[in-house]
Amino acid sequence: MRTSRKSPFFHWFVVPAVVLAVVFVSAMAALFQYSFREYIPGSIAVGGFTFGNFARMAKWLYVRVFVDSLNYAALTAVFNLLLGYPLAYALVRSRSAILKSLIMIVTISPLFTGDIVRTYAWLIVLGKNGFINSVLRDLGLITQPLELLYTPAGVVIALVQYSMPVMVIILAAAISHIDVDYERAAASLGASPVKVFFKVTLPLSAPGIVSGLITIFAWTLSAFATPQLVGGGKVNMISNMVYNMGFSNFDFPFAAVLSMTALLLTMALLALIRFSAQRFERIGLH
């Protein structure tokens, strides 16, 4: 059924998409263009052409936020794998339909509730008078409230829960592709269930693990609401720095430089996903 422009309504199908693509490319071009404009302190207007904004990136103040962000993203990805794997495994392999739907509801539905609702929830879980501290105080385990909010640990705890649905979806897809016969064969040859898991299932799901880790890493780097609220200005990631640069300092050229950098970083990670996927295909694991 593939034809080249035979249909009488070809233009009706393509022109609206072209218009939207042009609008989007113009926005990205505007961002790119702004990163080369001079910042005029105290004004939203920008000055002439300059490379100076890129040189400003070299300050430790800004480099540190990038290093911290990469750090939090890596921690989030690793914890996501550790906690997400059991969920994904149970989601695919459990024989209980109730457990499956429970996991489905608990892990997947947060994807649809929105950043703000989910982040706000963590504020009242981690806060000074929040859930964790109240429970620990009532149990007599602590006298002074734990500092969880506005700390890196709190941000990572919230980020891991935030990106869990994506990790579970990716891992579940990988696990469901594994042929159960391999596991049965190992079991029939006398391997214990634990051994079957570590020697057969886990290695065979390696492609999913790699793509999950990188995806969560990239996904965390673009998170905004969680570090913004749970970090409370004390823990900053790239996104928060971009926002503050724009809306507190009105330094939109530098905000543009920072977002362009974040964009390049994300693109590099995506290239890495593609590269690793190809490698796994070549080895024949998939």
Next chain:
Amino acid sequence: MRRATRRRLTNAAWAVVLGLILIYMVVPSIVVVLAAFNDKAILSFPPQSWSWRWFNKAINYDDFRNGFYNGLFVTAWASGIALVVGTAFAYAIDRFEFRGKRLLETILLSPLVIPHFTVGLAFLILASQLVLTRTFFIVVVTHVILVLPFVLRSVYVSLRNLDTTVERAAASLGATPLQVLLRIDLPLLAPGLFGGWLFAAILSFNEFTASLFVTGQRTQTLPVAMYTYVREYADPSMAAISTMFIVSTAIILVIANRFLGLQRILAIEAQR
């Protein structure tokens, strides 16, 4: 005997691990619901007395009301435009060969991987250059760009699964191309269209990061109004409105699962 005990121990350990992870996932939502029904303004767990008053306060709070209506307005336009443009373009990708097809596809799918704060900042700068800042127009355009990929994918998958012999049968019986499109293709694609639209609408209504950049006081959507509220006040009205969000999302998902199957919606999301 030793083997059986060991197996039972492994199973018990496995159940505990799974239970703890599920608790970690679900605790935030439960705490929000508890806080929403707590009569006191100061959080305590478990609450000593219960009331609906925070729901009352949240519903009658002007910024939440305006945010809700603004959000509905933006979502209706954004998901509607994305549905029409996305469906048409998915059809074009499936059926036609033309120059620049791949490029166009790459550009329109790229918002899936570009951080939302980058998209938001880009549209804010574009708006300021076109003197469109703080208009609904720029908010709707931003949302269309962000949700279009989901419609594109959902419709494209349905098109691939469409049996084209039905079209040929209709054509051979004398149906015009327009009739084939409207009376054969459209009804057969309806579930894919609805799934894509629903997903786009949910995402648009909940979108926060890019919206924070492109909305102003007059055009702010509900998530932006909620963000502003959290930064200024600490009373449980926020918990009440979050509870309404959680409950309505759950209801929509259960219904969508009934009619569409969550798996198909997830198949779109999994590749993100």
